[in-house]
Amino acid sequence: MFPEIRPRRLRSTPAIRRLVAETSLEPRHLVLPMFVADGLSEPREIASMPGVYQHTADSLKKAAAEAVAAGVGGLMLFGVPRPEDKDAEGSAASDPEGVLNRALRSLRSELGDSTVLMADTCLDEFTDHGHCGVLTDTGAVDNDATLERYAAMAVAQAEAGAHLLGPSGMMDGQIGHIRAALDEAGHTEVGQLAYAAKYASAFYGPFRDAVGSSLQGDRRTYQQDPANRRESLHEVDLDLAEGADMVMVKPAMSYLDVLREVADRSPVPVAAYQISGEYSMITAAAQKGWIDRDAAILESLTSIRRAGADIVLTYWAAEVASRLS
Ligand code: PBG
Numbered sequence: 001m002f003p004e005i006r007p008r009r010l011r012s013t014p015a016i017r018r019l020v021a022e023t024s025l026e027p028r029h030l031v032l033p034m035f036v037a038d039g040l041s042e043p044r045e046i047a048s049m050p051g052v053y054q055h056t057a058d059s060l061k062k063a064a065a066e067a068v069a070a071g072v073g074g075l076m077l078f079g080v081p082r083p084e085d086k087d088a089e090g091s092a093a094s095d096p097e098g099v100l101n102r103a104l105r106s107l108r109s110e111l112g113d114s115t116v117l118m119a120d121t122c123l124d125e126f127t128d129h130g131h132c133g134v135l136t137d138t139g140a141v142d143n144d145a146t147l148e149r150y151a152a153m154a155v156a157q158a159e160a161g162a163h164l165l166g167p168s169g170m171m172d173g174q175i176g177h178i179r180a181a182l183d184e185a186g187h188t189e190v191g192q193l194a195y196a197a198k199y200a201s202a203f204y205g206p207f208r209d210a211v212g213s214s215l216q217g218d219r220r221t222y223q224q225d226p227a228n229r230r231e232s233l234h235e236v237d238l239d240l241a242e243g244a245d246m247v248m249v250k251p252a253m254s255y256l257d258v259l260r261e262v263a264d265r266s267p268v269p270v271a272a273y274q275i276s277g278e279y280s281m282i283t284a285a286a287q288k289g290w291i292d293r294d295a296a297i298l299e300s301l302t303s304i305r306r307a308g309a310d311i312v313l314t315y316w317a318a319e320v321a322s323r324l325s
Contacts (some may be wrong), residue, residue, distance in 0.1 A: 023306045025298070027071030027321035031118065031271070031313045034067075035210055036060045037080035038099035048206035048280055050287070052315050054080055057106060064107055064115075067318035071325050074116030076166060076313055077103055079125055080211050089134055090126030094152035098126070101160040108161025118193060119162040121154050121178065122169040130208075130215030132169035132222060141222055146171050151181035158187035164245070168195040170222040176242030191245035193271060197232035197258055198250045199224045203277025210276060232258045236266060244268065246311070251275040253300065256307040263308025272309035274300065279315045294323075 010020050037044070037054040044054045055063060064075055079100025081092045092098035100119060108117055123146070124132045133146030146169065154165050165182075167174045175194050182190050200223035208215060224231055236247050247266055249259045250273040263270045282300065286293030297316050304312050314320070 023302055025302050025305055025320075025324065027324055028073040029305065029310070029312055030072050030301075030317035030321055031074040031076055031116075031311055032067045032072050032317035033076040033078065033273075033313055033315060034060060034064065035078050035080055036099060036103040037212075038085065039082040046206065046210045048209045049276055049315065050283055052210065052279070054210065057103060060103055061106060061110055063318075064111065067321070068111060068115045070318045070321040072115070072317045072321045073311060074118055074164070075107070076118040076120065077107070077162075078120045078211060079103065081126055083212070083214075086126055086128040086214070088128060089149060090123035090153075093123055093126040094149065094156045096156055096160065098156075100125075101156050104157060104160035104162050113163075116163050117161060118164045118166050119157040119160075121150060121157060121165045121167040123149060123153070124169070124213060124215065125211045128214060130213045131217075132219065133171055141171075143171050143173070143222075147173060147177040150174055150178055154178040154190075155181055155185045155187065158182055158185065158190040162190065164191045164193050166193045166195060166248070168198060168250075170195065170198050170219075170224070172238075173242065175239045175244050179243040192243070193246045193248055194239040194244035195250055195273075196236045196239040196244065196247040197224065197255070197262060198248070199226050199255060201226065201251050201254070201275070201277070203251050203254065203275055203281075206276035206280045226254070229258055229261070232262060233265065236262055240266075240268065246271055248273060248313075249309075251278060252304045252307075252309070252312070253278050256303065259304070259307040259309060263310075269310040270308060271311040271313060272304050272307070273313040274304060274315070276315070 035054045040056045043059040046052050085092045133141040136142045200220045246269040248271040252272040252274045282296050285291045
């Protein structure tokens, strides 16, 4: 008559649930993406990402120090140049005086090795057409010409003090090409967190707002088709063969199956990026009173860890790190 086996026993008190929890979420697992903008006199809140700011050089330093004090595992920096500093090649990306490289220098001198300083190695924030690479005469993204630009950008970021580069442009051969350029310039110690499996996602919408992107068209000739799973394993294998130190799956929430597969086979640490649209959806629903904000944030991050991420990039990194510690 009675059930012989009762899984509910292990759910009966907070203490026993804590004892048997399979997945943990700690401050060190979380990386905070941050935006630093040129020509701002004060930080500007991003309209579609309430609570996330385009920082000035000063407010960036302060927010970065707070995040590090809260215990986050690292910081991922994105630069937002002034519109007049954008051009077809994204020159400001490799200029030592460009907004991102200046910010990296300042944070590295401020924070030293107390955190892991990462930089987005991609041109879209810096090009006037908004694509992640340079274009051919007919307007296609030119893979191999773009690799030369990534190499220059990567060396500039390493020179500015980044510990880890995040090539996010999905060009073929980018990891190997950047590795060779870094080694050639003597930066053998600077690693790469390869955006190995990056999908062409509608959920990047608010990010384009965050970096003032002027993208015309879409990124479907270089980012992956959401319909594909195996292709991600191929991308991961290639990035590993080219020398990736860690690999990433992005976005997170709609790609947890891909994340699990990558985590099962990856010999290197695996990161997942809870992107802008994931942040904005939870924020907006919570503002309407439709979901419990704090619980939804923790559940989403725990799920990404459960799916296999060692490291999670999230705009809530600092907040959650303080909540957890
Ligand atoms: C490309 C890049 C993007 C994001 C991170 N790096 C945008 C894109 O591919 O269109 C998205 C991050 C987010 O949506 O939070 N430099």
